[in-house]
Amino acid sequence: MDSSNGNTKNQWRVKVGLAEMLKGGVIMDVTTAEQARIAEQAGACAVMALERVPADIRKEGGVARMASPRIIREIMDTVSIPVMAKARIGHFAEAQVLQALEVDFIDESEVLTPADEENHIWKHDFKVPFVCGARNLGEALRRIAEGAAMIRTKGEAGSGNIVEAVRHMRTITGEMRRLTTLRGDELVHAAKELAAPLELVREVAQEGKLPVPNFSAGGIATPADAALVRQLGAEAVFVGSGIFKSSDPDKRARAIVKAATHYEDAKAVLEASQELGEAMRGLDVRQLDPKELLQTRGW
Amino acid sequence: MKIGILAVQGDYEAHGRMLERLGAGYLLVRTPKEAAQADAMILPGGESTTMLKFLKEEGLEAALRALDARGAAFFGTCAGAILLAREVRAPAQDSLGFADLAITRNAYGRQLASEVRSALSKLKPEPLEMVFIRAPWIDELGPAVEVLAREGGRPVLVRDGRILVATFHPELTADTTVHEYFLKLAAERARSSSNASASKPASSQPSTSESKPMPRR
Numbered sequence A: 001m002d003s004s005n006g007n008t009k010n011q012w013r014v015k016v017g018l019a020e021m022l023k024g025g026v027i028m029d030v031t032t033a034e035q036a037r038i039a040e041q042a043g044a045c046a047v048m049a050l051e052r053v054p055a056d057i058r059k060e061g062g063v064a065r066m067a068s069p070r071i072i073r074e075i076m077d078t079v080s081i082p083v084m085a086k087a088r089i090g091h092f093a094e095a096q097v098l099q100a101l102e103v104d105f106i107d108e109s110e111v112l113t114p115a116d117e118e119n120h121i122w123k124h125d126f127k128v129p130f131v132c133g134a135r136n137l138g139e140a141l142r143r144i145a146e147g148a149a150m151i152r153t154k155g156e157a158g159s160g161n162i163v164e165a166v167r168h169m170r171t172i173t174g175e176m177r178r179l180t181t182l183r184g185d186e187l188v189h190a191a192k193e194l195a196a197p198l199e200l201v202r203e204v205a206q207e208g209k210l211p212v213p214n215f216s217a218g219g220i221a222t223p224a225d226a227a228l229v230r231q232l233g234a235e236a237v238f239v240g241s242g243i244f245k246s247s248d249p250d251k252r253a254r255a256i257v258k259a260a261t262h263y264e265d266a267k268a269v270l271e272a273s274q275e276l277g278e279a280m281r282g283l284d285v286r287q288l289d290p291k292e293l294l295q296t297r298g299w
Numbered sequence B: 001m002k003i004g005i006l007a008v009q010g011d012y013e014a015h016g017r018m019l020e021r022l023g024a025g026y027l028l029v030r031t032p033k034e035a036a037q038a039d040a041m042i043l044p045g046g047e048s049t050t051m052l053k054f055l056k057e058e059g060l061e062a063a064l065r066a067l068d069a070r071g072a073a074f075f076g077t078c079a080g081a082i083l084l085a086r087e088v089r090a091p092a093q094d095s096l097g098f099a100d101l102a103i104t105r106n107a108y109g110r111q112l113a114s115e116v117r118s119a120l121s122k123l124k125p126e127p128l129e130m131v132f133i134r135a136p137w138i139d140e141l142g143p144a145v146e147v148l149a150r151e152g153g154r155p156v157l158v159r160d161g162r163i164l165v166a167t168f169h170p171e172l173t174a175d176t177t178v179h180e181y182f183l184k185l186a187a188e189r190a191r192s193s194s195n196a197s198a199s200k201p202a203s204s205q206p207s208t209s210e211s212k213p214m215p216r217r
Helices: A006-021 A033-042 A054-060 A069-078 A092-100 A137-146 A163-180 A184-194 A198-207 A223-231 A249-261 A266-273 B012-021 B032-036 B048-057 B060-069 B079-084 B177-199
Strands: A026-030 A046-049 A083-088 A105-109 A130-134 A150-153 A214-216 A237-239 B003-006 B026-029 B040-043 B073-077 B085-089 B099-104 B115-119 B128-132 B137-141 B146-151 B154-160 B163-166
Touching: A006 B115, A006 B128, A026 A033, A026 A249, A033 A046, A033 A069, A033 A249, A033 B048, A046 A069, A069 A083, A083 A092, A092 A105, A130 A137, A137 A150, A137 A163, A137 A184, A137 A198, A150 A163, A163 A184, A163 A198, A163 A214, A163 A223, A184 A198, A214 A237, A223 A237, A223 A249, A223 A266, A237 A249, A249 A266, A249 B048, B003 B012, B012 B026, B012 B177, B026 B032, B032 B060, B040 B079, B040 B177, B048 B060, B048 B079, B073 B079, B073 B177, B079 B085, B079 B099, B079 B163, B085 B137, B099 B154, B099 B163, B115 B146, B128 B146, B137 B154, B163 B177
Parallel strands: A026 A046, A026 A237, A046 A083, A083 A105, A105 A130, A130 A150, A150 A214, B003 B026, B003 B040, B040 B073, B073 B163, B085 B099
Antiparallel strands: B099 B137, B115 B128, B146 B154, B154 B163
């Protein structure tokens, strides 16, 4: 663990600083350099380099690991925007490899098969910033305590179904609103219930928001989906399978970028929603076996 | 006077918080119509490729050029600096070209090279804290461009008349110095353009006296 000197504090500021730069934008999953180019030209503010999009991971099964460094490198060489990559939950050696590769952000992601069923990566040990998924406020604050510089709601990756992303965003913002109504002497109990550090609970009670940017992921497939989660409080959106599993990825990518910016302007979202071809087919999350859910990975 | 903050993507809220602290009125600009209501503009940090796409495809470029033609002040940080430059390198891309300088993107390296530094400036006696995030280098300056601060020997805060350019992010610090400097610059410009229009019958009268914070849209 780093000592808490000024250097560590400044390192934290540039980590959160990069997350700030991504606000209002769309971060797109890509599996090839060609897809990365399409994403950049469509206006993505960053890309997530991976070997298989979540919908394919779900279909094909097997152990999902960090992407091949060759693919990530090709993508980094192709685009000028930030490149993120995923490491398995708790797999700090994969994260070390990704840092050595000089990716701009690491996603410690439930989409990959977890490497540790108790411990997440101690992210303060790294110079590269991390994003982690969360379903509720306690989980978000535990990840921030471990050093995550950005939170994204988990949703249900690869489902093309927005319902879980909505549930998680409403849960987190609702729990934050509740904290702001509590007396100071009630926050210790609240921290106990949330299983989160008191200091962070107090900060949220004071500010009414997370101390790091709060993005949305897991099921966004249409411009209206992006507008929905933005209006519910997401500061930017991740789109995984939703773009390159649709019938016209370039058009859909552009449309979602447009909707993420003009999320309060229904006419602009309408314009973005026209003539898009088919969205990814999508899954009814209620029909999934609980064992197939990705969102329950992470603790 | 109303400061517009380009809000299509990036850390526009951080600029808004700075202006709130200084009691300056501002509006978030996502459409050409909103841009037309601004007396001066801030172009924030973020991804310049994303912002450029919105400028090109949604009529914002023309709206910003019209503001420039009216003599408005502009302030760009990082990605905003890239949009304002005359020439953009690595890779080459289009820009507004309001500031006579050439700029190279991501010149320090990837995120691992991002850092908080500090250096002296012409704005105050103490060093300015500078947050560099995947920052560009200014590598050529036109003859009229004044260097207000250098860091590591490179110009990082420069002024070309009414165009202020920072390769770092003053909006991510607690120090309001650079934003105060810009507000003064913007107020001077707004005053001189309103004097100019007072001599002719002006179709749109810029408001100069109000400096109350206005509600966010």
